[in-house]
Amino acid sequence: MTRIDANTGLAQIRGQEKARKLIHRALASDRMPHAFLFRGPEGVGKQLFARAVAAAVNCRNSNGTWACGECPSCRKYRSGSHPDFMVISPEKGAIKIEQVRRMCQALSYPPYESPIRVVLIEDVHGMRVEAANSLLKTLEEPPPDNLLILTADSSKEILSTISSRCQLIPFYSLTVDETVEVLLECERGLDRETAGMMARLAEGSPGKAMLYWKTEIMVVMKKLAGILSKPSPDFDRDAGQLLQIAEMMSDLKENLPRLFGLLRIWLRDRLMVISGLSERAGSPVDNGTPDVERVKCWSSRRLFGTLEALDAAERQLARNCNRTLVCEVLLFSLCSPNNSFAEMASI
Numbered sequence: 612m613t614r615i616d617a618n619t620g621l622a623q624i625r626g627q628e629k630a631r632k633l634i635h636r637a638l639a640s641d642r643m644p645h646a647f648l649f650r651g652p653e654g655v656g657k658q659l660f661a662r663a664v665a666a667a668v669n670c671r672n673s674n675g676t677w678a679c680g681e682c683p684s685c686r687k688y689r690s691g692s693h694p695d696f697m698v699i700s701p702e703k704g705a706i707k708i709e710q711v712r713r714m715c716q717a718l719s720y721p722p723y724e725s726p727i728r729v730v731l732i733e734d735v736h737g738m739r740v741e742a743a744n745s746l747l748k749t750l751e752e753p754p755p756d757n758l759l760i761l762t763a764d765s766s767k768e769i770l771s772t773i774s775s776r777c778q779l780i781p782f783y784s785l786t787v788d789e790t791v792e793v794l795l796e797c798e799r800g801l802d803r804e805t806a807g808m809m810a811r812l813a814e815g816s817p818g819k820a821m822l823y824w825k826t827e828i829m830v831v832m833k834k835l836a837g838i839l840s841k842p843s844p845d846f847d848r849d850a851g852q853l854l855q856i857a858e859m860m861s862d863l864k865e866n867l868p869r870l871f872g873l874l875r876i877w878l879r880d881r882l883m884v885i886s887g888l889s890e891r892a893g894s895p896v897d898n899g900t901p902d903v904e905r906v907k908c909w910s911s912r913r914l915f916g917t918l919e920a921l922d923a924a925e926r927q928l929a930r931n932c933n934r935t936l937v938c939e940v941l942l943f944s945l946c947s948p949n950n951s952f953a954e955m956a957s958i
């Protein structure tokens with residue numbers, strides 16, 4: 612039986628053929644590994660996939676492949692009430708040692724009703740050494756009837772003591788077309804053109820694209836693009852608007868680095884036009900399509916200056932400088948006549 616049911620989450624996952632193949636082989640074999648590590652970019656379906664695997668291992672009709680979506684066990688997964696599925700999520704950015712200890716204790720008891728208890732440990736890349744060390748013994752040899760699935764962002768470091776004890780399942784960025792299909796399926800009311808723009812900005816990550824859609828990131832980015840697109844920003848005339856945008860930027864809080872990522876893509880598009888590598892002046896965040904001549908008004912010096920100012924702002928944030936102040940200085944720096952970024956270093 613190879614049925615893939617939308618309710619177990621797998622139908623929402625596009626691409627990831629290698630992961631499907633490796634997991635399918637493991638599910639169909641007699642010997643399942645005791646721990647998988649799903650590693651890949653953010654927002655490409657790792658956690659949905661882990662839930663699909665959890666449903667499959669306890670599905671009463673799976674016959675060694677994917678979940679049926681209809682049996683009593685699958686219905687519990689669908690409603691989020693399966694007693695033998697445990698999810699450990701980072702608390703304040705990382706899995707803590709207390710969480711690992713509580714989980715290890717829970718694993719010393721047999722599963723409530725299923726052949727296998729599945730534990731999903733999310734974002735293990737943020738784990739500190741002490742928390743990781745307390746997990747190692749369980750990871751190497753979990754109590755019988757338990758399967759551990761760990762997820763980690765491939766752009767971040769992960770302790771080798773963790774990765775070496777798991778079977779690695781690699782995940783990859785999706786194509787723009789695949790990302791668009793996921794967005795249209797998941798977000799009713801989203802038109803294909805907007806989905807296409809967001810897919811491109813999210814660089815193959817439907818999770819990131821949905822975040823842009825659901826948060827204020829796109830709204831702020833459009834305002835930012837609007838003011839930066841002016842041929843000659845007027846420091847005095849635009850001061851009120853700049854302060855307002857800086858406040859909106861600051862309100863993005865932990866999503867502010869994502870806005871900076873979008874701004875880099877926007878700047879890269881302009882650099883491509885200025886250098887003659889692209890004819891397309893419009894970026895998905897521009898309102899309408901700016902004409903090529905106007906984009907060419909940007910000198911490469913101004914572009915590089917803007918990028919350096921952005922780097923400086925990121926460094927300030929990493930040092931826990933006041934977020935609003937960093938945003939204000941960044942914006943005034945970008946819109947000042949000389950596009951001076953030297954001021955950034957003096958905060």
Ligand SMILES: [Zn+2]
Pocket residue numbers: 669670671672673678679680681682683684685
């Ligand atoms: Zn089932």
